[in-house]
Every structure is written in structure tokens, then in C-alpha cells.
Amino acid sequence: MKKIVLSLGGSILVPALESHTIPEYAEVLKQMARRGQVFVVVGGGGEARRYIGVARSLGINEAASDEIGIMITRINASLLCYALGNAAYPSIATSYQQAREYGESGKIVVMGGVTPGQTTDAVSAVLAESVGADLIINGTSVDGIYSADPKTDRTARRYERMTPQELLGIISGARLDAGSNTVIDIVAAKVVERSGIPLLVIDGRKPENLTAAVCEGTFTGTIVSDGKCTPLPL
Template sequence: MPIENCKRVLFKVSGEALMGNKKFGHDIDTLNGIAADIKEVCELGIQVCVVVGGGNIYRGADASLLGMDRASADYMGMLATVINALALQSSMERAGIYTRVQSAIPMTSICEPFIRRRAKRHMEKGRVVIFAAGIGSPFFTTDSAAVLRAVEMNCDVLFKGTNVDGVYSSDPKKDESATKFNEITYTDVLKDSLKVMDMAAIAVARENELPIKVFSIKERGNFAKVLQNKGEYTLIRGK
């Protein structure tokens, strides 16, 4: 999609991306770098919203494998995404970006509850909205939340920042023969069980014809580059 036709986008940031080279928590330089990337896109006149994961603090799916009740574990993971949203908000506001955090689980002392029309109005006024707590229900990942919020916000494209520069046939860190796709259909992602996003998220994106660009979040400035169809990325679209 040409940039002149792109008015509003959603940026999915994984919790793991916020760790930088650490093994847990937040790396302040990484937070500041992501904030700078978002500011660069805002300065292009694009309305931006963000969904952030929580894997750098707590992963509900992993805890459930150890015997914890899955619903409880997922709610704990949602709380981790709120911590990350507040951390990212702090870095973004230091960079001069006006932001609002909206949580799918109401926490009115620290952020707004998710209200679709209010979120849209914030973006129309030039604020970046950070969506936290997934969709507010267990058994769904933040990938599903990202697709759902992108559709609700009428976003033109979903950008998923990862640790690799696109979608591969297998994990390129484990398989040297892995092949990178420049473009792939939703159906092929589902058929081949590619691990770029969970299957429910891809299915909802396909149903709503939401294009997804997958790129490396590690290279600074990549968000704006990929928005302008430059750099390395994989485009997911088409039936």
C-alpha cells in the first residue's frame, strides 16, 4: 500500500523485544529506540496505535504447562502487558509523543479503560494509543489482540516487529536452510503452520483482509522504512 493511502497503522511490539540483550525486564535503550521509531512514523503524518506483549515479564502459556490454572496464568500475563505499556509510554513521552494507555481490564487509577471511539479520537488528535491487557480474556494471545484492535480501529496495515527480518519457512536461527518469503498469503501461513503469529490471529486478519508486515524491530528506523515499502520485511495478504 502506498504511504499516501496509509492513514492509520497498528504496531505490535512483543514483550521480548523490550528486553534488548537482557534476560528479563526492560532495557531502557531499547525502549527509547522503539519510542524514536514510533515518533519517526508519527512525523510522517500517520496515526499510530500500539499493542504490547508481556513475555519479558510473564508468559501465561508457559506457566500453565507447569500446572498453573491457564485462565489465572493468562490474567497474570495480561497484567505484565500493562507494566510494559506504562514503560513504553514513559519513553515515548520523554521523546515528545503524546500518548494514552488503554487497558482491556479496567485500571482507572493508572490508565484509561479500552473505549473504541475514545481511542480513535485520541489518534485523530495526534496521540499514540497503547493497548494493554490483550483483549481482556484468557486463552487469547496479544497477537490476536493486535489483529482485533487493528480491525476495530480501521487500521490500514498491522506492523509486527520481531527478532528476524520477516517470515521464514522455519526458524532461521535453528535451520540454516530456512527460506524467507517476500510475500505470503494468510492461507499459506495457516496451511504450513508458520509461527509468525498464532493461528486465530491470522484467521481474523484473513477474514477482514488486514495486511500484515513482519520486520525486524532490532534495526532502528525500520518501522518508517517498512511503512514506505523499503528495507527487509514480509507482507502477509491475499486469500
């Protein structure tokens, strides 16, 4: 059975309380689970960054601010887990060991952050390595990896395929303080490089993009791979 780890940004899942995509993602994940084993790592998004901002204004250090951000990721993960109902393992995994154990149930495993200083992108990459995943998918707010930030640079170009080494070259200057927000962080990229697990970066704002990629093999995005065949569709 194929194993997929999905990194889902909090701002994708819950952009606002009145306009979230939780029910849509729950249905998509159920479809994926019929084709393989699914692990989902949920980020904190804008809500986590707001709380981290408050923490900093109080003089709280970065490690403690990260702990607060992790709490928010687990709240988002809990919302998704409840929406999945019986399709998901009923508890949020708080460690890689728990995620592996919960995965033995055959149900969808949902988790948030794990360690201060480590983004949920990094968590998804380490989790993928830990469970022997066939693919990592990063659902983000852009449709792939660009040469520069496409939101601010009109000349930025999207890569359809790149190697882990090329990805590291692009993001090597990314910051790692609490609440940092890049398409993928350098820790995750290094784990992708060492594990050899393909990474697919797609626009996660539309849940149907995930369905198309996994079930049909059609998508607009960026594949990060060392040249081996990417296991799509499942």
C-alpha cells in the same frame, strides 16, 4: 489519515532491564505519528513467560496464567507510554472500545493483552479490524516469515510475499497455551484473512527497520496480503 497497528514483542522492547529499546522506539513511533494514526500492542516477552512458568509450578491453571501474562504486557505497555510522553494517550487501553475512544484524541494509543487465550498478535489483528487500519506491522525477532524456524533449521527460507491462506497453512500446528511464542499465532492469521488488512512482518530488534518500512517503503521482511496494494510508504 492512514492507520497503522503495530504488534511489538515484549522481548523486542525489553530484552533485558539493562538493554531495552524503549527510548529508540518512542522516537520511531513519534515519527510514524506525524504520518498517520498509530496504535501499539505490546507483548509480555520473556518476563511474561517466566511469570507464567512460576504460575504453572504452583498448579495455577492456563486461564489464570494467561491473566498473569496480560498483567506483564500492560507493564511493558506502560513503560512505552511513559516514554512517549505527550505523544501518547496517557492511559493504557484495556479493551478494543477504549482503544477506539482513545484514538479519537489523535495521539498514539498503547495497549497490552486483553483476553486470556489470546496473544498480543491476535489483539493487534482484532484491533486493526476494529479501528479500520490500513496496515498491521508485526515487529518480531526474525526478519520475516520462514518455511521453518530459521533459528534451528538452516534450510528454512524466508517468504517475501504470501497470501493469508498460505500463512495459515504454515502455522496451523501452532500451540495456544499460555505464553506460546510463534512468529504469529493462528487466531491473528485468521483475522488477517477475514479482514483483508495487509500484514508486514519485520525484524523489530532494530527500531530503525520500522522507520525505513513506514517512511521510506524499504524493508526486509514478509508481506501477507491478498494481492492488493500495500500502503507503504505512508
